[in-house]
Amino acid sequence: MTPPPSPEVALAQTSLLQAMIAIAPKSVRIGCRVIRDGDEAHLLPDEARSIPARQPAMRRASGAARWIAHGLLADVGVNGFAILRAPSGTPVWPDGITGSLAHDDDMAVATVAHVAHIASLGIDVEPAQPLPDDILALVATPADRTDAAERHLAGRILFCAKEAVYKAAYPLDGEVLGYEDITVDLDACRAVTKTGRKVSLAYCAAPRVVVLAFVDAG
Template sequence: MHARSDSTLPAIAVDRALVSLAPPGVLTGCRRIQIEDERYLLPAERASIATREHKARAASGAGRRIAHDLLGRLGSADMAVSRGRLGNPIWPPGTIGSIAHDDEMAVAVAARTDAMRSVGVDVEPALPLPADLLPIVAAPQDRLGDLDPGMGGRVLFAVKEAVYKASFPLDGRVLGFEDIAVDFESGEAVTSSGLRLTVRFAISPRILALAYPAR
């Protein structure tokens, strides 16, 4: 038996947490971002990502590397996930998904369109949201339940990011934090356009959020 290196342990823990959040039919994956990960960008993806900042392109490459693996598992012949005009990933026909990253970890989720209409994911460090950001992220209609306000604020941020990523492919609306109401007690979020989504999250080892249309 070979012992896993310390560098792989966080990714394994994040992967397990993400799997626990995903509904049937949604595949998940994660990867610790490495400096050479830009190499995983396919030509169409490379052309669609405007930033020249190396760290950002490495993060995009890490996310696409996961996406390529998930698409292969879904049987897709097209692996490219280009970036749309508003920064949204454009998935191959017959598939949907979402990609996210923080400074250290990239995550992605994907499914076939006959299993899920849309899905959104986000990842954040397991740290409280800075106090000055909470009034921007939180809205009067949000219900944090028994979450600690500090850590709950970061969870709320991640969940609203995931909700936006899941809602945009459905109605094409650009939403602000104030356009999304989250109720952690019911496990649902509602957008200003009336979309209702199921939300799930984990706090350790990183904050992970997943959102998909409520059934």
């Protein structure tokens, strides 16, 4: 079992959780966890077997993200469900539930909702730091709109948004998308893919950049 968090870790989790809850629709459950040693033990046996990564850091991150998701699923009455990794790399959710997992080097996040309210979810997390110029050149297109975001974090939020949109769109459309295939408007908090899929966005930029992408049911 992992040791209890230090006061600093607990504060980091609480601060981010508050920011995430503030941006999420009421029908969406969301959570976070600072990744720490031993989190790989939170993987259920079937989950552990479905995840090909053998690097300890990756397995810790996967364990942390699934630990959050297990708690969120329990909140909606689903207990002991193994969130397997599909061959496509996407997590497999219970019938009637949509969800998403993400992590950076230090923080894991997860979100779930009933498909009766939200058709599909995507989430991504990144450090609240400027995006390197070489990565921004790969991510941004002339059609993207980021004026509403803090200038020094606009590129990072854009990157995070496109990652989250892909996670929300793929289960619905089965389409592999590149960054150039997703147009993001942070001013309007929405995005559209090359297939015409419209996705709503919500984001926070402190204490970490988190973007939630979602497609409303119906």
